[in-house]
Amino acid sequence: MNLLAELKKHFPYIQFVHSQEKILQTVFSGKSALAIMPTGSGKSLCYQFPAKVGQNLVLVISPLIALMQDQEKKALDLGIRGAAIHSGISGSERVRKYQKLKDKQYQLLFVTPERFRKKEFRDSLSANTVDLLVVDEAHCISLWGHDFRPDYSKISEFRKDIGNPTVLALTATATPSTQDDIIKQLGLAEQCETIYGGMERTELAISVEDVYSNEDKNDKIFHLLNTKNGSQVVYFLLIESLVKFSNFLRGKKIEHLVYHGDLGKDQRASSLNRFIKNENVLMLATPAFGLGIDKPNIRQIFNYEIPGSIESYFQEIGRAGRDGQHAEAHLFLSDDDLSISMEFIKWAYPEKEFIQKFYYMLEENSISLLQEGFSFYREKLSFKNRRDYRVESAYNILERWGCVIPLSEVLSDENNYAAQKGFKVTLREPTETDFKNENQKVLFQHQNKKLLDIYSWAKNETKCRLGAIYEYFGADYIECGKCDWCHENQ
Numbered sequence: 001m002n003l004l005a006e007l008k009k010h011f012p013y014i015q016f017v018h019s020q021e022k023i024l025q026t027v028f029s030g031k032s033a034l035a036i037m038p039t040g041s042g043k044s045l046c047y048q049f050p051a052k053v054g055q056n057l058v059l060v061i062s063p064l065i066a067l068m069q070d071q072e073k074k075a076l077d078l079g080i081r082g083a084a085i086h087s088g089i090s091g092s093e094r095v096r097k098y099q100k101l102k103d104k105q106y107q108l109l110f111v112t113p114e115r116f117r118k119k120e121f122r123d124s125l126s127a128n129t130v131d132l133l134v135v136d137e138a139h140c141i142s143l144w145g146h147d148f149r150p151d152y153s154k155i156s157e158f159r160k161d162i163g164n165p166t167v168l169a170l171t172a173t174a175t176p177s178t179q180d181d182i183i184k185q186l187g188l189a190e191q192c193e194t195i196y197g198g199m200e201r202t203e204l205a206i207s208v209e210d211v212y213s214n215e216d217k218n219d220k221i222f223h224l225l226n227t228k229n230g231s232q233v234v235y236f237l238l239i240e241s242l243v244k245f246s247n248f249l250r251g252k253k254i255e256h257l258v259y260h261g262d263l264g265k266d267q268r269a270s271s272l273n274r275f276i277k278n279e280n281v282l283m284l285a286t287p288a289f290g291l292g293i294d295k296p297n298i299r300q301i302f303n304y305e306i307p308g309s310i311e312s313y314f315q316e317i318g319r320a321g322r323d324g325q326h327a328e329a330h331l332f333l334s335d336d337d338l339s340i341s342m343e344f345i346k347w348a349y350p351e352k353e354f355i356q357k358f359y360y361m362l363e364e365n366s367i368s369l370l371q372e373g374f375s376f377y378r379e380k381l382s383f384k385n386r387r388d389y390r391v392e393s394a395y396n397i398l399e400r401w402g403c404v405i406p407l408s409e410v411l412s413d414e415n416n417y418a419a420q421k422g423f424k425v426t427l428r429e430p431t432e433t434d435f436k437n438e439n440q441k442v443l444f445q446h447q448n449k450k451l452l453d454i455y456s457w458a459k460n461e462t463k464c465r466l467g468a469i470y471e472y473f474g475a476d477y478i479e480c481g482k483c484d485w486c487h488e489n490q
């Protein structure tokens, strides 16, 4: 197949960018590939193209509904028969889409891994031949990645069920050891090629600045804010510091939006919508915000505290400058931050008694999770220490063990849980085996190592900021010419 000729014939492009052509050659030759490429570097074409020119279905597994909706629309605009089936669509739309899937009407289909839990879906899918299985945000499959998602670990089983098609795994943030784990978890072993594409963020200027207190941080961010020229996001590790900064801004009469885990489902949705729809907005958020949002004009990202890993950091700052125009990332570092982050990691691995207590509390009262988020349980279990996020961690762990309904499902509320009498998120009590199998000590050490990696990156004075990040992900060191280190050393 002449790939370039097909590209020009079916798509509004005249050439491939980054590693698109290499990726397509690989998967068309029947070989699986793991591609390390950030969002915004043309990865969607890597599944749109095979969907458009191929005979059968291209199935994309994605962790995020927002991203799937966006991709469904883009596919339709390109004249690809595409669809996204997720918990955010109505019952009647779902039935209609299942039927069309059964009738082999689709070329490109987006689902979350949780969709495979539904028998109706698997039945409709089984009428199709899947030519290519795309695993988006593939680092979610690895416990060593920074964003583990339990249902991702079942993808190799799903793959068997659909006849072991060629796999294209995509991720923006995987270190060499996480890359190895992705390949192993997907069962691809030797038949997989690793391809780097478009990691360079030439429009992004990174700076890391030492500060002495939160007041100092507040003032610095306040002076850097520019509310007339594009959107901005300030990321917080702690809800506590987010709320304090929000009060500070209110005192200065600066309009802003907030997004964090202590807000109810409706408040979060409305905040997100306003961020997407408006031109020049300022958002204060915890790291859960922004996943899958493709807003082109984010001009500045601020990190109020140091994130837990280079992976998280690169993902967060990667949301700036998607339109290719100049964008800035400011990270503030104070002496307290390392201890806050270490405490944060400690909270990620709550003790057995805590997990059990939380489970029983959920069993007794699940509805508060829908209405108030985690704050209800935190106040009861953690004595109102707002920094303590053990309840979120405990939920994650229980979800991984299959003891509770996945949080994403609860929040999207496909089944209208809030209206169900006696609604429960709990499925089964955690057992001794669950506790024994989870090697918390190893995971804890691993997270601490990731934190030390980003801390030494931030403190490093011998390398370009971006170049050092490329190296961390196993790519070539290239000096960016825009970061604070490059400015001082060129």
Ligand SMILES: [Zn+2]
Pocket: 464, 465, 466, 467, 479, 480, 481, 482, 483, 484, 485, 486
């Ligand atoms: Zn640089």
